[in-house]
Amino acid sequence: MKNVLVIGSTGQIGSELTMKLRKVYHQGTIVAGYIPGAEPKGELLESGPSEIVNVTSAHTIAEAVDKYDIDTIYNLAALLSATAERKPLMAWDIQMNGLLNILEIAREKHCAVFTPSSIGSFGPDTPRDNTPQDTIQRPTSMYGVTKVATELLSDYYYHKYGVDTRSVRFPGLISYTTLPGGGTTDYAVEIYYAAVKGETFICPIAEGTYMDMMYMPDALKAAVEIMEADPRYLHHRNSFNIASMSFDPEEVYEAIKKEIPGFKMKYQIDPVRQAIADSWPNRMDDTCARKEWGWNPSYNLKSMTRDMIKHLREKLGYSQESK
Ligand code: AKB
8 A cells, every 4th residue: 555745746746746646556555645725626625635845944844744644755845947947945955855844754654756757857068869768967057956956865875774766858848737837848838729729829849949848748758667576676766767659849839830820829938948949969869768667658649649640639619620
């Protein structure tokens, strides 16, 4: 039986991961941790317990862990890359002081911890194509600095104290349930909403800018499978490259146009997001994740595009004829 605390349960990943964990571990208790102002609603609220858990207040984490006899913590509290550039001190506080609080509680109370890293943990000196698992990590954004430090601190707690920390480097995540916010890869979600609504998409990222992307069902699968993996085969822990597709704005635009031929896109580059995107890899090599715990994604650009459009049409109430 598993008792899991999901911190940041109402965000883009958390809202879907919490529901998936409640299905996978239906005999356990999956607690939706949230901060005031981001309360769970609907199925997320009704299908299991929820608690106020603020990573910067250690006692709120400890209380939830004690109350529900938690054995695994998914730590999804973070400011994404573009927001972290605007609020670097807040990003440090949430991502680093918050992580330290979680790791200390995990050490005392014997919890496993998943804290995602990102393609943002790499920088301009990193090899851009087939970015290796173990390579140069000198990011130039505050988000990236906190992600590298997250990887190091998580490994430190594993080696020094035996805390079962594991993690993946998420690409940009694409989903239709909860919008991301403040990320560099957000355009790859927003473009689908514009297409389904029949609006012209104003793209903030330049043509030719390739980044790793992933459809949410694959990201959720990775988050569950890495924590279920047999530790004897984990040579790496924090954090594994995982990849499924890489595209630039033109490629995703063309994929959508195959489904919605009248769709239009224009460019208006956001210099902050573009500078971050230019410092990230084009495509990561995920051989280690495949070898050490059997990582194997299901979606490519074409199958994701069809699924996104279908679900967004249902969600937003647009008929298939709206081309
Ligand atoms: C962001 O764009 O900041 C995130 C990420 C790639 O980690 N989506």
